Amino acid sequence: MSGTGRLIVVEGADGVGRTSVVHRLRTALAQDGHPVSSVRLRGSRGMRVPLRDLQRRADISERALFLLYAADLADIWHQEIAPSLASGGVVLCDRYTLTPVVRAEARGIDATWAAGVLAFLPPPDLTLVLEADARLRLLRMLERRRFLTPRESGLGATFRRDPQAMLIRYQHQLDALFHRRVDGQAIKALDASADRDRVAAAALALVRQALQGIGGGEGS
Amino acid sequence: MARRRRARESGLLIAVEGLDGSGKSTQIGLLLRHLQRQGLAVHRSNWNSSPAVHPLIRELKAGRQLSPHGFALVHAADFADRYEREILPRLRLGVHVLCDRYTGTALARDGARGLPREWIAELYGFARPADLTFYFRVPPEVAAARILRGRPAFSHYEAGLDLDLGADPYESFVRFQSRVAAHYAAIAEGHGYVVIDATLPMRSQQRMLRQAVQRLLGEASG
Numbered sequence: 001m002s003g004t005g006r007l008i009v010v011e012g013a014d015g016v017g018r019t020s021v022v023h024r025l026r027t028a029l030a031q032d033g034h035p036v037s038s039v040r041l042r043g044s045r046g047m048r049v050p051l052r053d054l055q056r057r058a059d060i061s062e063r064a065l066f067l068l069y070a071a072d073l074a075d076i077w078h079q080e081i082a083p084s085l086a087s088g089g090v091v092l093c094d095r096y097t098l099t100p101v102v103r104a105e106a107r108g109i110d111a112t113w114a115a116g117v118l119a120f121l122p123p124p125d126l127t128l129v130l131e132a133d134a135r136l137r138l139l140r141m142l143e144r145r146r147f148l149t150p151r152e153s154g155l156g157a158t159f160r161r162d163p164q165a166m167l168i169r170y171q172h173q174l175d176a177l178f179h180r181r182v183d184g185q186a187i188k189a190l191d192a193s194a195d196r197d198r199v200a201a202a203a204l205a206l207v208r209q210a211l212q213g214i215g216g217g218e219g220s
Numbered sequence: 221m222a223r224r225r226r227a228r229e230s231g232l233l234i235a236v237e238g239l240d241g242s243g244k245s246t247q248i249g250l251l252l253r254h255l256q257r258q259g260l261a262v263h264r265s266n267w268n269s270s271p272a273v274h275p276l277i278r279e280l281k282a283g284r285q286l287s288p289h290g291f292a293l294v295h296a297a298d299f300a301d302r303y304e305r306e307i308l309p310r311l312r313l314g315v316h317v318l319c320d321r322y323t324g325t326a327l328a329r330d331g332a333r334g335l336p337r338e339w340i341a342e343l344y345g346f347a348r349p350a351d352l353t354f355y356f357r358v359p360p361e362v363a364a365a366r367i368l369r370g371r372p373a374f375s376h377y378e379a380g381l382d383l384d385l386g387a388d389p390y391e392s393f394v395r396f397q398s399r400v401a402a403h404y405a406a407i408a409e410g411h412g413y414v415v416i417d418a419t420l421p422m423r424s425q426q427r428m429l430r431q432a433v434q435r436l437l438g439e440a441s442g
Contacts, residue, residue, distance in 0.1 A: 044290075046283050050276045060272035063346065064301035068273070071286075071293035078287040116342045120289055 005085035006214060007122070008207055009096040012130030013174040015137030016192045017199060021130065022094045024200035025207055034090045034211065037080070041095035044075035062107045069100040070117055077121055090211065097121055098129070098187075102177040106170065123186070126210040128203055129178050130192035134171035230311040231261070232440060233348065234433060235322035237404065238356030239397050240378055241363030242418045243425070247356065248320050250426050251433065255316065260437075263310050267321030270301035284376055288333040291377065295326060296343050303347050311348075322350050327407050332399035333383065352436050354429060355408040356418035360397035364390060 008025070010018045022038050029036040042051045051068060054060055073096070084091045097118045105111040142148075148167060182189040188206055192199045234251075236244040248264065255262045268274055277294050280286055286294070307317050323344040330340045367374065376382065379389045380396025408415055414432050416425050 046280045046285055047276075050279070054272060054276070057272060059305075060270075061301045061304040063304060064270065064273055064297040067293050067297035067300055067343075068276070071290045071297065074287055074289035074293055075285065078290070079285070110346075113342070113345060116339075116345075117293075120339060 004088045004214075006090045006126075006211060007081065007085060007093060007096075007124040008090060008210065009093045009098070009124040009127040010130065010203070011095060011098045011127055011178065012132075012192060013134075013137060013171055013178060015139075015141040016130040016132050017140070017196060018094050018130055020196050021128070021192075021200050021203045022092050024196070025092055025203055028200075028204050029090055029092075029207065029211075032208070035084075035088065036090045036092065037084050038092040038094065039076050039080050040093070041069065041076075041099060042072055043094075044072045044079065047072040047075065062104065063109055066100055066104045066109060066114060067117070069103075073097065073100070073118065073121060093124070096124060096127070098127065098178065098181060102174060102181075105177055106173050125186070126207065127187040128206060129182050129187060129189050130199070130203075131175065131179065131189050132192040134168050134175065136193055137171060138167060231314050231316040232352070232436060233307070233311060233317050233319065233322075233350045234436075235319040235324065235350040235353040236356065237321060237324040237328070237353055237408075237413065238418060239358055239360060239363045239400060239404075241366040242356035242358040243366070243422065244354070244356040244418070245320050246422065247354075247416075247425055247429055248318050250422075251429050252318055254426075254430055255318075255433070261315040262318060263306075263315050264318045264320065265302050265306055267319075267325060268295065268298050270298040270306075273298040273301050281375070281377055284382065286377075286382070288330065288335055288382075291333065291382075292326065292330040292335055292340065292343065295330075299323075299326070299344070300346070319350065322353065323347055324353060324355070324404065324407050324411070324413070328400045328403040331403040332380070332396060349411070352432060353408075353411065353413040354432070355404055355413040355415050356425075357401070357404075357408075357415055358418035360394045360401060362419060363397060364393055 010022050010025070012018050019040070022040075026036050026038050042048055047068065051072060054065060054068065081091050081093065097115070101111055101114045101118065104114040179189065181187055190199065190202055190206065236248045238244045245266075252262055252264050268277060273294070277298060280290075280294060307319070310317050326344055327337060327340050331337050364374075367378075374389050374393045379393040380399075381389060381392050383392075383396060385395040386392040407413070414428075416428055418425065
């Protein structure tokens with residue numbers, strides 16, 4: 001925790017419904033009377049568009065991409081999270097340090113090194129790791145867009161042979177790596193297979209629990 | 221000897237370090253041509269030159285929004301991309317690689333921006349240490365005069381203008397580069413860099429470089 005505010009992180013693999021949960025948490029916590037804001041990975045002013053473009057390129061090393069995500073997080077921290085926490089706000093973060101570390105590990109980079117690089121960022125007060133079966137997540141992704149993207153399939157030459165199988169396998173790997181980090185205390189798993197309202201309600205209950213003792217109405 | 225064993229398996233990694241305006245780029249260019257004339261397979265890699273990352277760094281620097289951590293991480297990204305796709309594949313094939321700035325630059329610059337040296341060292345922990353590093357030592361005032369002979373003004377980050385060291389760019393440059401030089405001096409001692417007095421005539425400096433590199437090549441083939 002940093003300052004007097006609270007940092008709540010929502011993590012989980014692609015298509016698990018993080019953004020929707022964050023949106024609903026934000027609305028509910030504001031209604032509870034908390035000064036609440038939300039940020040997202042790949043959300044810093046200078047990095048959003050370039051990172052999206054670089055992620056689509058094959059000619060950049062995985063480590064370089066990880067470090068650019070780390071730079072993005074550093075700037076989000078300095079520009080948005082730290083000032084909000086210092087003024088006593090609740091900051092909801094759609095992905096934080098777990099995603100880049102898990103992605104790096106899934107792509108063959110030493111996770112201890114990756115976590116060490118991000119160690120300058122303070123740990124959140126609560127991290128919710130949303131979990132749902134990879135097939136369900138794939139279905140959700142394909143509701144939103146027409147094509148699969150190579151990165152979500154783990155990238156690489158095999159993508160063109162059988163993108164769907166690659167995606168499921170890679171996403172299973174991400175699931176396992178996320179789940180390994182759940183400790184039931186500061187990092188809690190949340191089954192995100194149910195409909196969005198129910199998932200958001202369960203997330204809200206956990207967040208309210210974590211916010212007990214600080215300002216706000218219903219949640220305090 | 222560990223160095224000899226490694227050298228037989230791979231090319232040599234030689235780096236030059238020093239303040240902007242220390243003359244290291246000119247010296248490494250001369251060394252490159254000298255080694256190429258001997259028929260050696262040599263490649264040069266410049267700091268901040270990854271085709272994928274460099275354009276982004278240029279844009280971010282122009283925006284002047286980078287925090288010290290952000291500054292360190294985007295430069296590490298550029299380095300990582302070059303290390304894994306440009307430098308390491310060549311070393312593995314026995315090509316000698318000359319690096320115009322290597323990890324010492326990050327240790328000195330990011331250290332001068334107040335980041336812990338242990339964290340910077342861990343950030344670059346994936347890269348193998350250079351077999352030979354030259355540190356071109358020059359007073360910041362001399363470096364400033366050389367830079368201003370080539371262009372009209374200092375760049376924002378090179379002058380440390382992100383650190384509020386003074387409103388006057390020249391003053392800020394000298395203060396910031398003095399900090400960088402102090403970090404370099406400590407790193408050079410700790411890592412066994414060969415220190416070159418960069419105020420000496422160019423030819424004398426080049427002679428020292430060639431002698432040290434020739435010795436290393438002899439050890440590698442011996």
